[in-house]
Amino acid sequence: MSPPEPRSRLWGWWWAYFVAFFLVAGGWAMALPANGTYDEKDHIARAYAVVSGQLTTRQTVVDRRDDVRPAFLVPASLLPPNSNVDCTWSPRPARSAACQTWTTSRALTLTPSGAAKYSPVYYLLVGGPLLAAPDLTGIVLARLLSVLVTAALLAGAIGAALRLGSRLLAIGVVLTATPMAANLAGSVNPNGVEIAAGAAVCCGLLALLRAPEGRLGDGTVRRLLLLVGAASFVLLTVRQLGPLLLLLIVAACAALARPGRIAGMWRHHGAVWLVVGSWVAGLAASAGWMAYSGLADVATVARDARHYGVAEAARLLLTWRVPFYLKQFVGQFGYGETSPSAVVAAVWYLLLAALTVPSLIFGGRRLTLVAAGLGAASIGLLVALEIYYLPVVGWFAQGRYAMPAAVGVVLCVASDGRFERWLAARRRLRAFCGGLTVVAGLIHVYMLVVAMTRFQAGPGAPLDPFAGAWQPLLGPLPPLLATLTGVTIFAVLAATMGAAARPLMAVPTLPGVGSPRGGMAAA
Template sequence: MTEQPAAGDGDGDVAVAGAGARRIWILAFVGFLLTIGAWSVAAPYDGTPDEREHMIRAAGVAAGEIAPPPAAAKKGSGAFQDVPAGLVREQCWQFKPTVSAACAVPPGSDDTPVRAGTGAGRYHPVYYALVGWPLDIWPGWSGVLLARFISAGIAAALLASAFVVAVNWSRRRLMIAGLLVAVTPMAAQMASAVNPNGVEIAAGVAFFAATIPLFLDRRPKPHHGLLILAGVSGLLLAMLRQTGPLWLAAAFVAFAFPWRQSNVGRLVREKAVWWWVGGIAVAALTAVGWGVVMKSSDLGKYGGHVYTYGQAAFAEADRWRSYLDQMVGVTSWLDTRMPAPIYLTWQFVAAALLIGAFVFGRLVDRGRLLVLIVAGTVVPSVMQVALVKQTGFVTQGRYMLPMLAGVMLFAAYVWEERGLDAARSRTLVRLSVILLLPIQLFTLILTMVRWQDGLPKYLTFRTINPFAGDWHPPLGSITPLLASVLGLTLLGVLAWRVSMRPLNEPDEPTPAIAEQTPAADLR
């Protein structure tokens, strides 16, 4: 989906052209699909947050119930859908980390239509139309796994496209490190489930990976592939969840201004840009209209303590410690925490990229980072405080990942443009591979233990056994483990190899637009 930069741009970069780019895309797609798909086959039915709610919505859309009447189906919100009886199952282990999934009745093949309530019944139907048809045709495990694989495949395609962008449009390929940081274990788990949030996170990664060079890179390179990727991922962001238009607006504000230091002037002269912008605008307006008509912003009433706004603000600030861990991976139904070093390691790599960007970036770079950070953190917190009396505290760290993926990718872009030479960029990419990919595997293993046997009060090496327990995945426990090892190995080898220092790269970094920017702007 992306094209290579023009050769001979004077910076010594080595682009991957034609068949080479396609080969990298295929390898990255297989790597991401195996990594995400491992979670798909490891999880029990309704194994990730709200998956049953989304499956009922997806099956209903597939059966033609696209806009069911809003009703008090769950916590005073949602809607009712007619779905196969084999998908309607009660919860018994969620939020009980010591209880395995063995108590649950698995999905069955009974296709008798029954009326079921779902909190997702008012949500935009596009995602559900893509993934829902297997649930309507084969409501047992076959349909559930196929629906999960469709969602995982969409996410893997978006992430593979972002990987190719990082190879071809990142001057020293440090954006690969930003991508590895952005695709957390939580992102992988959500992408593996029937839940629009997983595809939204992948779309956020792809959108920012394409948008950053599209708006900021001044070298005379073709950008039609970037435009296609930004357009497709932008359309998805506009429709998948209600926060999508906010992410799109924040990206435009961050990268389009100031006009003279972006590619806006070049972009507006191209007819294809206007077609994509028009399509995204229509999709966003349609999504907003859907939300108004269907009242999809009404999340229901979850009760709890009645806060003053001042109390809620301090309580929300205190919750950010847990949000940061949730972004990395508090898995299953937010009831499976990793050991503290897991979170600290991931957050250390993310903080290194962010701090480096602020240290080496110019004033305009810092301003753009602040716009992205405010949109991804401050705005959701303000919205949470404003709605706390109606909804309680419902915000989760994963909701912010689409936007914060842009923070990580742009931080890597700034650091490699302003601060690091090729050799040190390569070291940081490879350090990210060594530190982060094993965490992906460990998180899957510990979550499998939680699903299969329940978590003991105290973890030991002996209790972390993904082959034990009284519940096992429908394809067995070895399948997800093997898939994860193969996928992560493929991604690690690919990232390691493409991070090689470009030929003829000068020892000192050369800012991409330094020669076109007044000296005052470089401070």
């Protein structure tokens, strides 16, 4: 790995990456129509309700599928009406967002929300603009607040990577902030913030537990522990799977810790107790809210429930659901009906492979076992959710649910320093980092253009982000320019980091080509 950055320079990196992440996800925030991604209408109604004092509700309304749903009193202008809000994708065929009808009336109307029992933490963070401007303007502003939180957490993850001295871990953060993650970050949906929190916890713990002896001063350790504590609290409280996702991340990072490092953390008593306190408070808040709201109580939906035999369920999981999870990790937009070519998803996975496969070759057996275990646990969590909910509400799990922990597979592998030192010694690190980032940036822009064309002109229309019967609130140019600027900043930063890097220790060689594979403790 490279020497740690001076504190003043680290703040410069933090701000630059914060701006880049904000612009990339902000492009999605400005480009999407209302309810432009998974369940956004439910989260918008919930956010308005929370900031207007409606933490829970006993009121119900019959939705467009004739299901009785919890409902809140929100202004009629906040969303298109219940019968119309899903018109871009249901009923079939899917259409452009020009099908949505709006009113300027601020009269309160009962609006259903599938997020009615969700923790209020996220909605308190983003809901203010909806109270001030209950319309598409308020929705875009609420999205940008969500982007702000997400960008701060991801920039914190980058900062932790650079404190570890790992340029490849920083590139790993950029690559795990996939177009799907950017899409979710640029919507009113806690899933985007949750993914960023998972990355921040993982990078913070990796820096604390894997940094060479003497690299981190007491002040740096305290700042990293503060990052871990804050991001952990967010992860524990914004969605109901948070405690299990945090457990997976902590277990993976602990398995990669240097000998004696976990015990050594306890000499930073105040900072460590801040992390422990955040975990206790987050777990208490999560459990308390679930008990108070009855979130764990899920009513059976006979229309959607499925009762498969073991063999048939296993076949569908392997041939349909798991491939769906893997593709959604990269990008499957709208309500799943907007799916870019599988080739594009494959290219993104090739970028991840270019980063992770050599690192695994250099890294040793323990790194491989931890990465495989975390990956299997992430997919296993989704499969377990499917099996549990199939006879209750039908197919339930989505790949994005596991992303806060699944990103740790890439981040844990990228944190091993030997492949990075090998690249730096051969003066290839700059080209490697820049090349991965440029290709990732092009895919970000392409997927945004695909989604914009779909919502503006309808599915199947020729790619043209400027045409169509519907146009984004600020027009199509601002979201495109924002994302283009963001990915350009990423590319410049990646090349700059690679150029600045120098090998810190003896440079390893590939196993079997000059020296044996080193143990994990030598990283």
